[in-house]
Amino acid sequence: MSDSSYPRSPSAPLVYHHSSGSQGVFVNSPSEAGLGNSKSWFTYEELYGITNGFSSQNILGEGGFGCVYKGCLPDGREVAVKQLKVGGGQGEREFKAEVEIISRVHHRHLVSLVGYCIAENQRLLVYDFVPNNTLHYHLHGEGRPVMDWATRVKVAAGAARGIAYLHEDCHPRIIHRDIKSSNILLDNNFEAQVSDFGLARYLAPEYASSGKLTEKSDVYSFGVVLLELITGRKPVDSSQPLGDESLVEWARPLLSHALETGEFEELPDPRLENNYNQSEMFRMIEAAAACVRHSAAMRPRMSKVVRVLDSLADIDLSNGVKPGQSEMFNAPQSSEIRLFRRMAFGSQDYSTDFSQNSFSQASWKSRSEL
Numbered sequence: 001m002s003d004s005s006y007p008r009s010p011s012a013p014l015v016y017h018h019s020s021g022s023q024g025v026f027v028n029s030p031s032e033a034g035l036g037n038s039k040s041w042f043t044y045e046e047l048y049g050i051t052n053g054f055s056s057q058n059i060l061g062e063g064g065f066g067c068v069y070k071g072c073l074p075d076g077r078e079v080a081v082k083q084l085k086v087g088g089g090q091g092e093r094e095f096k097a098e099v100e101i102i103s104r105v106h107h108r109h110l111v112s113l114v115g116y117c118i119a120e121n122q123r124l125l126v127y128d129f130v131p132n133n134t135l136h137y138h139l140h141g142e143g144r145p146v147m148d149w150a151t152r153v154k155v156a157a158g159a160a161r162g163i164a165y166l167h168e169d170c171h172p173r174i175i176h177r178d179i180k181s182s183n184i185l186l187d188n189n190f191e192a193q194v195s196d197f198g199l200a201r202y203l204a205p206e207y208a209s210s211g212k213l214t215e216k217s218d219v220y221s222f223g224v225v226l227l228e229l230i231t232g233r234k235p236v237d238s239s240q241p242l243g244d245e246s247l248v249e250w251a252r253p254l255l256s257h258a259l260e261t262g263e264f265e266e267l268p269d270p271r272l273e274n275n276y277n278q279s280e281m282f283r284m285i286e287a288a289a290a291c292v293r294h295s296a297a298m299r300p301r302m303s304k305v306v307r308v309l310d311s312l313a314d315i316d317l318s319n320g321v322k323p324g325q326s327e328m329f330n331a332p333q334s335s336e337i338r339l340f341r342r343m344a345f346g347s348q349d350y351s352t353d354f355s356q357n358s359f360s361q362a363s364w365k366s367r368s369e370l
Helices: 044-050 092-105 135-139 151-170 205-210 213-231 245-259 277-289 302-313 335-345
Strands: 015-017 025-027 059-063 066-072 078-084 115-120 124-126 184-186 192-194
Touching: 015 184, 044 078, 044 124, 066 335, 092 115, 135 184, 135 213, 151 184, 151 192, 151 213, 151 277, 151 302, 213 245, 213 277, 213 302, 245 277, 277 302
Parallel strands: none
Antiparallel strands: 015 025, 059 066, 066 078, 078 124, 115 124, 184 192
């Protein structure tokens, strides 16, 4: 390897370190880690190299922020390189500050940031590669096998844990701002990992009126994901009859009917062919209904959604307990579930903080176990 084989980054001076008998690496400053180490700054040339020149053959996906390319670091670690669209209006200092926050986030249900690059007006982020595509792909991709109900519950619970961690255990707390099924990545065991947190600035109804997003905006967006898992429908589908293109608006009257009567035959994905546990389906319908309420204040916190979904998804492989077979489904309704149901119905007779009721005293998993 020679100095001349790597053009200098237009954004920062390169320092080339070389020691006898070892391969040199480029770094942006003497104190920063180089290629192949986590939490590093990358030069544009390095990322250009590991993605084969940002080849179309390496494209993993393309969205509102730009293209994502697969790459491989010299140590063999596979990564996903997100090339953000130029002209985002974000300055170098703001971008660095945001990335530094994101880089400190570590959770099994959140995609890890490996590093980033700033080169003139280029902004690139380097993430761990998650091999099994996205929830959107598995739910809506043409020719895909039907995702079974147990897997859907597992994905929902995992994604909820990741989002709850961003909201309640990060310092500072992080609002995702772009929760959707295409931002929920899956590994080969269908464990969910939420990606792209901290980048977007839209989605929930209150944003249209106020321009502000809160944790409850994320809750709304997650409710849409729950509806996708329940129904198998896309959030917006122009192939549906006029007036039914929006999943949420189509589902609202059906959710109300389900909560009032316990009947929900029109909601579940017909491709499931009724292969689901009725109690679990109803609990997820309740969770979705509470999350997509018009009033942000009346939506639950994500930690409460986690507790409801964990009650469905936890499978102790050591003793063979499967979803729908635990005693909780045969037990009288808990105070926690009753409260969540009141939220879905829109009852005003509860504290949105929940700190003074039995919900906070539940024997479910604490946040530290998420």
